[in-house]
Amino acid sequence: MNGPEIPISFAAELSLFLTTGRSADRTPVVTDGVSTLGHVVESLGVPLTEVGRLVVDGREVPVSHVPRAGESVEVRAVERPQRIHGAPLRFLLDVHLGTLARRLRLLGVDAAYTNEDPGDAALATRSAQERRVMLSRDRGLLRRRELWAGAYVYSDRPDDQLRDVLGRFAPELVPWTRCTACNGRLADADKDSVQEQLRHGTQRSYDVFAQCTSCGRVYWRGAHHARLEAIVEEALRDSAP
Secondary structure: OOOOEEEEEEOHHHHHHOOOOOOOOOEEEEOOOOOOHHHHHHHOOOOHHHEEEEEEOOEEEOOOOOOOOOOOEEEEEOOOOOOOOOOOOOEEEOOOOHHHHHHHHHOOOOEEOOOOOOOHHHHHHHHHHHOOEEEEOOHHHHOOOOOOEEEEOOOOOHHHHHHHHHHHHOOOOOOOOEOOOOOOEEEEEOHHHHHHHOOHHHHHHOOOEEEEOOOOOEEOOOOOHHHHHHHHHHHHHHHOO
């Protein structure tokens, strides 16, 4: 038996998630009369990670609200910058976002990542256990109930992905303090202590080094430093108040 028919509208930026043929403009949706508003929104294709306020007849309601006949629903997008409460801001990225993970680490942002895919269930469980924001372009993963928090990455281009995440969460940036390989902390290192890991040309050409306190990888301002510096400078410029 069908339940009440409610008019529902979505913020324009949420339209890309909507099921085929559905518009973000206010259109009627027939509910079963018992499902929560959160369930209704997800059934239309929109992950709750991307939903900000749910407004019914001008008042904000929780996702547990059960819509009734005569009510009018407005689904708003997440407000930016989005504040994550309950734990320090840190991220977990799925297997497809390796470049984004390395760039976040370059900026000193805690970004857990592995290039082996453990599966959606394991990622969602880790998000919950470590209280990390799950970053993904997989809508199914973002709908998993186990997630502590999550966010859809809207672009497939690393430059745009980085701007998107920094603009959405405004994390504190502390460049050159994390290992881009393993996410560990970097510490200053003298040449003598790391010389066994350096090629002869590197030993002659460089004097300033850092070393990961977790995996031992050594860093110096080599041939790629100018490109990395450009990424850092742009991020700092865009994040400036």
